[in-house]
C-alpha cells in the first residue's frame with residue numbers, strides 16, 4: 240500500500256470529531272477524552288505486525304521489528320491543551336501512523352522502527368510539560384515536587400496518573416525505552432508566523448532556544464510628586480524604562496533570531512502622587528546559540544548598571560529560570576532538508592521558540608530532528624489553529640521521506 244497523506248488529514252478530522260467540541264480540542268492528558276484518543280490511535284494500528292506496549296510513564300509504543308535492533312523513533316503527542324487546536328500534537332502521531340503503515344506494508348525494514356505517543360506533553364492539567372518524554376530521557380528530576388502538584392479540582396498528580404495505571408515513583412523506568420534508539424524524528428506545526436511569511440509549507444528545525452529568565456529590580460526613593468524637583472529624583476521606573484528600550488537594541492544587535500521580552504513591570508508604591516521607589520521587571524531572553532545568549536544577558540546587565548548610575552538608583556538581578564539551547568543533529572538536519580526539498584521544492588531552517596518532546600530526546604543523547612509545517616496566522620493552542628490541507632499532506636510525505644533516509648543512514652552506520 241503506498242503512502243496516503245490524504246488519509247492522515249481525514250483521520251485528523253475524525254479525531255477532531257471524536258475528542259473536540261465547539262470550543263476546540265479537549266484531549267487533556269490524564270482525562271477520559273485523552274484515553275479515548277489513545278484507544279482510537281491503537282485501533283488505527285490494529286492489524287499491522289507491531290508490538291504494542293505502554294511504558295512506566297504512560298507513553299504508548301508500537302514497534303515494527305527490523306533486521307537490526309537499532310531503532311529509528313517517530314514521535315509526538317496526542318494530548319492537547321483545553322480548547323486547543325486539531326493539529327498540535329495530533330499531527331505528529333497521526334502522520335507517524337501513516338508512515339509506519341507504509342513501512343509495514345513494504346516488509347521488514349533494515350532497522351527497527353518505533354512510533355511513540357508521549358504522555359502529557361502539554362502539562363495542561365498540572366502545569367508540568369513534557370512528562371512522558373522527560374521520564375524516558377531520564378531528566379525528570381522533580382518527582383518530589385510533582386508529588387505535591389494538584390489540579391484545579393484539588394486532585395493530586397500521583398492520583399491522576401495512577402488512574403491511568405502510571406506510578407509516579409516508577410516513571411523513570413521508562414528510560415529503558417531509549418536504549419538502542421539511533422534517531423528520533425518529529426513533525427509538528429510551526430505555531431509561529433515564519434514559514435507563512437516566507438510562503439513556504441515546510442521547514443527544518445535547528446533546535447530549541449535557550450532561555451534566560453530574570454527578575455531585574457531597580458530601587459530608588461519614593462518622594463512626593465509635587466514637591467520633588469525633577470533633578471532631585473531617584474526614579475526607579477526611569478531605569479526600568481531605559482532597559483526595556485535597550486533590550487530591543489540588544490536583540491537586534493545580536494541577531495540570528497534573538498528575542499528579548501520585558502514581560503512585566505510592577506512599580507511601588509504605584510500611586511500617582513509618588514516617584515517610583517521600586518520597579519520589578521521580568522525579563523525573558525532567548526537564543527539558539529549559547530554564547531550569543533550569554534552575550535545578550537551580559538549586555539543587558541551592563542546596560543542596567545549604566546542606567547542605574549544615570550538615574551541614581553540601584554539595580555539587582557535574580558535568575559528565575561534558565562535552560563540551555565538544545566541543538567538537533569546536523570546529519571539529520573541535512574536529511575530533513577533533502578526530504579523537504581524533494582516534496583516542497585524549497586526548505587528553510589529555523590529554530591523553535593517552544594520546547595517539544597524532541598528537545599528531551601535530544602538532551603538524552605539521541606540524534607534528533609524536527610520538521611515544521613506552516614501554521615496559518617501563526618496561531619496555536621486555540622480552536623483557530625489551522626494549516627492548509629495541501630501543506631499537511633506535504634508534511635506527511637516529507638516525514639515519510641525522512642524516515643526512509645534515516646533508516647538507510649542508521650542501517651549503513
Ligand SMILES: [Zn+2]
Nearest residue numbers: 327328360427
Ligand atoms: Zn505539541
